[in-house]
Amino acid sequence: MPPDAPSLPASVSVRRALAPAYWLTHLLMVVAVVACVLLGRWQLGVWHDHRSDDAAQVTHEPAVPLDQVLGPDAAFPAAGMGRPVVVAGRWDPAHTVYVADRERNGRTGVWAVTPVVTTGGSGIPVVRGWATSPDAAPAPPTGHASLVGLLQPSEDTGADDTSRADDVIPELSTTDLLPRAPYDLYGGYVVATDRLIPGGIDGSEPISGTGGLEPIGPQHLPGADATSGLRNLLYAFQWWVFGAFAIFMWWRWLEEDVLGRRRSPRPR
Amino acid sequence: MSKLFPAYRVLAIIVGVLLAFCSLVAMPLKYLATDGSGLQRFGEQASIMWVAHGWVFIIYVVVSFLLWRQTRWSLPFALLVLVSGLIPLVIFYVERVVTRRIREEHPELAPAGVTP
Numbered sequence: 001m002p003p004d005a006p007s008l009p010a011s012v013s014v015r016r017a018l019a020p021a022y023w024l025t026h027l028l029m030v031v032a033v034v035a036c037v038l039l040g041r042w043q044l045g046v047w048h049d050h051r052s053d054d055a056a057q058v059t060h061e062p063a064v065p066l067d068q069v070l071g072p073d074a075a076f077p078a079a080g081m082g083r084p085v086v087v088a089g090r091w092d093p094a095h096t097v098y099v100a101d102r103e104r105n106g107r108t109g110v111w112a113v114t115p116v117v118t119t120g121g122s123g124i125p126v127v128r129g130w131a132t133s134p135d136a137a138p139a140p141p142t143g144h145a146s147l148v149g150l151l152q153p154s155e156d157t158g159a160d161d162t163s164r165a166d167d168v169i170p171e172l173s174t175t176d177l178l179p180r181a182p183y184d185l186y187g188g189y190v191v192a193t194d195r196l197i198p199g200g201i202d203g204s205e206p207i208s209g210t211g212g213l214e215p216i217g218p219q220h221l222p223g224a225d226a227t228s229g230l231r232n233l234l235y236a237f238q239w240w241v242f243g244a245f246a247i248f249m250w251w252r253w254l255e256e257d258v259l260g261r262r263r264s265p266r267p268r
Numbered sequence: 269m270s271k272l273f274p275a276y277r278v279l280a281i282i283v284g285v286l287l288a289f290c291s292l293v294a295m296p297l298k299y300l301a302t303d304g305s306g307l308q309r310f311g312e313q314a315s316i317m318w319v320a321h322g323w324v325f326i327i328y329v330v331v332s333f334l335l336w337r338q339t340r341w342s343l344p345f346a347l348l349v350l351v352s353g354l355i356p357l358v359i360f361y362v363e364r365v366v367t368r369r370i371r372e373e374h375p376e377l378a379p380a381g382v383t384p
Binding site: 231 | 318319323326329330333340343347
């Protein structure tokens with residue numbers, strides 16, 4: 001192997017590497033690396049979209065009556081997460097509660113929750129929407145309730161309802177709500193939507209109690225299929241590997257061909 | 269280093285075949301064949317070969333780069349060799365040019381007994 005050529009002073013190296021003759025190469029190189037990074041990020045975005053589309057798909061299934069998915073005394077079924085269900089019964093405005101510390105678009109407020117007592121006599125908490133504070137929320141609805149909601153499992157973060165006297169609770173947990181309600185509760189809650197009831201009574205407007213509140217989406221969705229959009233994730237990594245290798249090639253080319261600092265071993 | 273050149277040729281053929289299959293067979297079927305037809309579905313499923321092309325192409329780029337360091341090709345020619353793995357059918361032509369140049373300029377890289 002021939003000895004390394006004596007290294008040049010740094011200033012000379014820089015001047016030689018930046019000679020106008022190489023400008024086009026440097027420019028090409030920068031464009032190539034930037035393109036690789038952007039293409040990789042684009043594919044990563046496609047991968048994310050695939051996954052959230054997959055997860056959100058359940059919320060677009062046709063709505064079925066609540067009791068077909070979650071019975072009053074049944075455990076929450078895995079397939080029920082995010083399912084649209086038809087909730088019908090009577091509003092119970094007297095037991096309206098507000099779930100504290102709920103973020104929406106970077107602001108902290110509350111969820112307005114009013115139970116609906118179904119024909120079976122059990123109550124299902126309905127999250128009607130988001131407001132900045134309990135005082136800012138409109139009066140809860142009364143009378144007949146009829147809406148499509150997205151089914152969610154009861155929250156159980158372990159937060160304690162320290163002050164039972166007020167109507168503000170730390171989490172939407174069936175266990176916390178049971179002592180407040182004079183009836184049995186379903187083991188979950190629904191997030192109200194303004195969707196029309198499928199095959200509803202003369203296609204009537206839903207009585208969803210969402211008026212005057214900002215809508216919230218489903219909080220829990222089933223995990224996406226692990227392979228969903230995997231190809232796009234692999235593409236993303238491919239682009240970044242290209243970008244990294246392009247930088248490596250550029251550097252070796254500069255060192256060996258432009259600065260003559262190091263020579264690859266010649267084959268014998 | 270004598271394995272570099274045969275490795276380059278094998279990789280160039282694989283990349284070329286994968287690229288031609290993906291871009292000239294799978295892609296037209298996926299987008300042009302009647303929706304839901306057997307051919308269209310085949311095109312869609314076969315598109316997974318793009319991933320294979322991508323990773324084999326990465327190896328191709330590394331091997332081509334090492335070959336370039338040995339041969340000291342000019343930068344434009346080296347870039348042509350690298351990029352040709354992305355343009356359908358061009359790589360077959362480039363592979364022939366590379367083979368000819370290696371045989372003429374760097375016979376020490378081309379082991380004897382390899383069929384032309």
